[in-house]
Amino acid sequence: MEAVKKLEIYEIEACEDSYQMGFCVGNHFSNLIRSRLLTDSVFNDQLLPFAQSPQAQSLLQSLTHNNTIRFPNYWNEMRGIAHGSGVPFLHIMVLNFRKEILPFIPKREKDEDEETMDDCSDILIVSDTMAVVGHNEDANVALVGHTYLIKATLSNGLSYTAYTYAGELPSCAFGFNNHGLAFTLNSVPPTESEILAGGIGRNFISRDLLEATSLEDAVTRIRSSLVSVGHSYNIIDINLRKILNVETASSQRLSVYEVGSTPFFHANMYLHLEVDQVHDQNSISRQNRAALLPKRSKQDLLSLLGDMSDHKYPIFMQGPTLYTLCTAVIDLDARTLSITEANPSKGEVSYVFTIG
Numbered sequence: 001m002e003a004v005k006k007l008e009i010y011e012i013e014a015c016e017d018s019y020q021m022g023f024c025v026g027n028h029f030s031n032l033i034r035s036r037l038l039t040d041s042v043f044n045d046q047l048l049p050f051a052q053s054p055q056a057q058s059l060l061q062s063l064t065h066n067n068t069i070r071f072p073n074y075w076n077e078m079r080g081i082a083h084g085s086g087v088p089f090l091h092i093m094v095l096n097f098r099k100e101i102l103p104f105i106p107k108r109e110k111d112e113d114e115e116t117m118d119d120c121s122d123i124l125i126v127s128d129t130m131a132v133v134g135h136n137e138d139a140n141v142a143l144v145g146h147t148y149l150i151k152a153t154l155s156n157g158l159s160y161t162a163y164t165y166a167g168e169l170p171s172c173a174f175g176f177n178n179h180g181l182a183f184t185l186n187s188v189p190p191t192e193s194e195i196l197a198g199g200i201g202r203n204f205i206s207r208d209l210l211e212a213t214s215l216e217d218a219v220t221r222i223r224s225s226l227v228s229v230g231h232s233y234n235i236i237d238i239n240l241r242k243i244l245n246v247e248t249a250s251s252q253r254l255s256v257y258e259v260g261s262t263p264f265f266h267a268n269m270y271l272h273l274e275v276d277q278v279h280d281q282n283s284i285s286r287q288n289r290a291a292l293l294p295k296r297s298k299q300d301l302l303s304l305l306g307d308m309s310d311h312k313y314p315i316f317m318q319g320p321t322l323y324t325l326c327t328a329v330i331d332l333d334a335r336t337l338s339i340t341e342a343n344p345s346k347g348e349v350s351y352v353f354t355i356g
Helices: 018-028 030-039 041-051 054-070 072-085 089-096 098-104 202-209 215-223 281-292 298-305
Strands: 009-012 121-126 131-140 147-153 159-165 174-177 181-187 231-237 242-249 253-258 264-266 322-331 336-340 349-354
Touching: 009 018, 018 030, 018 072, 030 041, 030 072, 030 089, 041 054, 041 089, 041 098, 054 072, 054 089, 054 098, 072 089, 072 202, 089 098, 098 202, 121 181, 121 242, 121 281, 121 298, 131 181, 131 231, 131 298, 181 202, 181 215, 181 322, 202 215, 202 231, 215 231, 215 242, 215 253, 264 281, 298 322
Parallel strands: 009 147
Antiparallel strands: 121 131, 121 264, 131 322, 147 159, 159 174, 174 181, 181 231, 231 242, 242 253, 322 336, 336 349
8 A cells, every 4th residue: 555645734713603614624625535535435335326316315314304403513514514625515414424324225245344434442541650542543445545633723712633534524533622621432333223213423423522621511412412323432531530431322322431440442342331233253353352462551552552463353454444544542641642653563653732
């Protein structure tokens, strides 16, 4: 694979409104958004054909109705991304609701390997000697070279920095704000019977998290939305030196686990919320491998996230379908978030941000 250009940071000062913010992002990254749409096989082979079919219209109408009512500003931000980039709105909408649409697309055998769009690994610990979150941002290879960082200041004075997929709301990956709140995300795969058609999109909830002011506020924002599919949120409060793992499912089901001195590894499985879930051998293998590796120091955690000993299901992924786009490390004591674009065990840091 060709070398990828360094991740770009785009800074936005207070905009007139949400639409204008989205328009600025869409306009600035128009070429990158278009490039992703051209090369993303899941979008081209599954999402878009289904979205243009008669059987998808009821689902799309429900998603539109429920999400515009719950999050009108973020819906307008999404509209701005589409108009700024010159891309049809349906295409941007489908990207942002991919998790809510994919379960309802009739499956073909050849789609099975492509269906998983993102699989992330997190290792978290809060002990007397360290408080650290390590996060591998894994995605379909189509996302390689199609991500960027948004550093935004809102009219109310809140500011956030978010790792963002081209064409999507910030952030389905990780981010932090000037209240000392940060998060990383992991997908979880509930069975089809557990999925609510037309509910609130996870991209809208994670966008809302960027504006959370406290741990309690973050959990409330997650709990209050009637989601379609489940998700796992690692919520970090730098000021309180506290980390919560929040697992969610449809019908407002939620479980909160506070991370302590026992290292907590989370792949793409529900660990403490009782939900019927898809058997995911990739996650099981990563979970089992992580259990065997040392976790006594920050370097141990980086080595764990860079582990490639299981050639079929490595923790650090290099294709052919899934790829580790970067590794984010949040050090609560140093109040920093660092991003590494190479294998994290090598220690080659691309960016370091101060949180709060």
